[in-house]
Amino acid sequence: MVSGSKITLQTLLSRKREGCKIPVVTCYDYTTARLIEETEIDAVLVGDTYGEVCLGHSTTLPVAVGHLVTITQAVRRGAPGKFLIGDMPYLSYQVSSEEAIRNAGRFMAQAGCDCVKVEVDRRLADTVAAMSRATIPVMAHLGLKPQSFHQQGGYRCQGKTAKQALAIIEDAKILEDAGAVAFLLEGVPTEVARIFTERTTLPVIGCAAGPHCDGTVVVLHDMLGYTAGHPPRSIKRYAELHRVLLEAFQEYVGDIAAERFPRESNSVSMPKDEYERLNAMLAERNESP
Numbered sequence: 001m002v003s004g005s006k007i008t009l010q011t012l013l014s015r016k017r018e019g020c021k022i023p024v025v026t027c028y029d030y031t032t033a034r035l036i037e038e039t040e041i042d043a044v045l046v047g048d049t050y051g052e053v054c055l056g057h058s059t060t061l062p063v064a065v066g067h068l069v070t071i072t073q074a075v076r077r078g079a080p081g082k083f084l085i086g087d088m089p090y091l092s093y094q095v096s097s098e099e100a101i102r103n104a105g106r107f108m109a110q111a112g113c114d115c116v117k118v119e120v121d122r123r124l125a126d127t128v129a130a131m132s133r134a135t136i137p138v139m140a141h142l143g144l145k146p147q148s149f150h151q152q153g154g155y156r157c158q159g160k161t162a163k164q165a166l167a168i169i170e171d172a173k174i175l176e177d178a179g180a181v182a183f184l185l186e187g188v189p190t191e192v193a194r195i196f197t198e199r200t201t202l203p204v205i206g207c208a209a210g211p212h213c214d215g216t217v218v219v220l221h222d223m224l225g226y227t228a229g230h231p232p233r234s235i236k237r238y239a240e241l242h243r244v245l246l247e248a249f250q251e252y253v254g255d256i257a258a259e260r261f262p263r264e265s266n267s268v269s270m271p272k273d274e275y276e277r278l279n280a281m282l283a284e285r286n287e288s289p
Contacts, residue, residue, distance in 0.1 A: 005081070006080075006081050007042050007082055007083040007114075008114065009083070009115065009137060011042065011083065012042065012043070012182065013201075013202075013203060014201065015215070016202075016214045021215055021216070022040045022042050022203060022214055022215025022216075023041065023042055024041070024043040024045075024085075024216065025041055025044060025045070025217065025218055025223070026044070026046070026047045026049060026217065026220045027075050027078075028046060028047075028054055028071050028220075029075070029078075031078065033078025033079040036082065037078060037080070037081060037082065038230025042082065042083045042215070043083035043085060044075060044079055044083070044084055045117065046068065046071060046085070046087055047060075047083040047087045048060040048063045048068065048087045048088075048089045048090070048146075048147070048221070049087075049146075049219055050067075050068065051063040053219060053220075053226075059149065060090065061090045061147065064089065064091070065069070065089055065092045068086070068087065068089055068263070069107060069110055069111050072086050072111035072113065073112070075189060076113070076182060084111075084112065085114065085115055086111055086115070086117065087117045088103060088116050088117065088118050089147075092102055093131075097126065097127045099117070100127050100130065101130060101134045101136065104116045104136045105136065114137065115136075115137035115138060115139050115181060115182065116136060116139065116248065117138075117139040117140075117141050118131075118138060118141060119141040119146070120141065120172045120175060121142065121167075121171045121175075122170070123176070125175055125177075125178040126178070127173050128140060128175055128179055128257070129178040129179050129185075131179070132178065133179070135183045138181060139180065139181065139182040139184055140172070140175040140176075140180040140183050141183075141184040141185075141186065142171055142183060142186075143158045143159060143168060143185050143186045143187050143209065144156065144158050144186045155187070159188040163195045165188070165191075165192045167191070168192065168196065169192070169195060169196055172196060173199070180202065180210065181202060182202050182203045182205065183196075183200065183203070183205075184204075184205045184217065185204055186206075186207040186208060186209060190209070190212060193206055193209040193212050194212035196213075197214060205217050207247075208232065219235075223236065224238060224239045225243070226245075228242050237273055264276070
């Protein structure tokens with residue numbers, strides 16, 4: 001890690017107090033996490049977006065707790081110094097407080113998370129409070145909540161009316177009082193994000209929420225151009241890996257077809273005496289009855 005010290009919740013709280021922005025990315029594997037560990041990125045979210053960008057589902061809903069815990073373990077091994085956020089998948093915390101604590105405990109104890117993220121509003125304040133009492137740090141996800149897209153009428157910006165915006169701001173206060181340690185605010189107008197961020201002492205990580213949050217999280221595959229197509233408006237592309245990887249695959253196909261790869265230089269050879277011994281053994285077998 002660049003700084004040489006572990007990023008903790010206190011680090012993020014200091015970032016907010018000092019007005020230093022907090023960079024956050026999603027990650028779903030050990031190899032990429034090792035790269036992130038070498039950067040000044042503060043936090044990593046092992047998001048349930050894994051179901052979409054890695055498994056090919058059209059929504060995040062099919063992702064299972066056990067699967068997400070496993071890949072979160074891998075990310076922790078790759079990025080031991082980063083603030084690690086475990087994303088609790090659909091129906092892993094909504095059924096009961098007891099089940100929420102049990103599933104969140106897996107992210108904390110087995111995967112080494114620094115906190116867990118849950119998509120909530122005031123209706124789940126008691127669950128957040130129960131998790132907090134159980135010593136589980138909770139990041140409350142407000143605004144556009146992908147796990148609730150059916151109820152919200154699709155992936156639509158939230159808080160565009162004064163009444164909707166006030167409800168989100170009030171929810172934040174209720175959840176902070178319940179024990180939340182941070183917020184993720186997704187898909188809200190920039191004006192709402194500014195008011196939201198100014199009214200809390202907790203770190204606010206924005207996702208498609210404009211420049212006024214304390215930090216921003218982006219889906220790794222979107223920012224790196226890993227997939228084809230036009231990126232969301234909220235994303236800035238920092239690489240075009242789709243094109244780079246496609247060209248690499250095509251070059252590989254060409255090398256195989258033209259027999260440019262593999263060559264002798266890419267291979268392992270037997271010692272000369274062992275090769276001669278093998279030929280002698282084969283010749284003896286051919287001569288035997």
